[in-house]
Amino acid sequence: MSSIARAHTLAALFWMLTGMLFGLWMGAAEKLQFRPFHIGMMLGGFLMLAAIGTIFRLWPEMERWRFARLHFWTMEIGVLGLNLGTLVQNLTGDITLQAVFSFPTILGAGLLFHGFWVTAERA
Ligand code: HEM
DSSP: OOOHHHHHHHHHHHHHHHHHHHHHHHHHTTOGGGHHHHHIIIIIIIIHHHHHHHHHHHSGGGGGOTTHHHHHHHHHHHHHHHHHHHHHHHHHOOOHHHHHHHHHHHHHHHHHHHHHHHHSOOO
């Protein structure tokens, strides 16, 4: 992995592109019941991961944080699972997947808070 900031940003751009394409399809096909999935892709996928990539870029010392990789995978898998869970909820009404994948995502948020607290330069 070349840099954590780059990896998070690449994931964010993936969600941006797929979320926009999905939004286009959703609008064109008049399938607005899938709006929550589109919103998850755009806000949870694109905007949140872009914000995390930006944090790692603004405080590059975070790259050397010992949990940076663990955090990366926790967050990326969490967001992927949450978004798939939203799709399943849209299709079937079942929220199990969302509930399960909220845990790695919340863990990722907690880890990031910790990492920022202990690593990011205070000056
Ligand atoms: C090519 C780009 C995009 C397309 C084609 C698209 C398409 C759509 C469509 C068709 C809807 C449903 C509108 C309705 O219910 O009447 C929608 C809703 C929404 N989109 Fe997008 N979208 C795009 C980009 C974005 C971006 C960049 C974001 C945020 C970063 C975003 C966030 C949202 C949100 C939050 C809603 C829900 C709005 C509401 O329910 O009031 N979309 N989008």
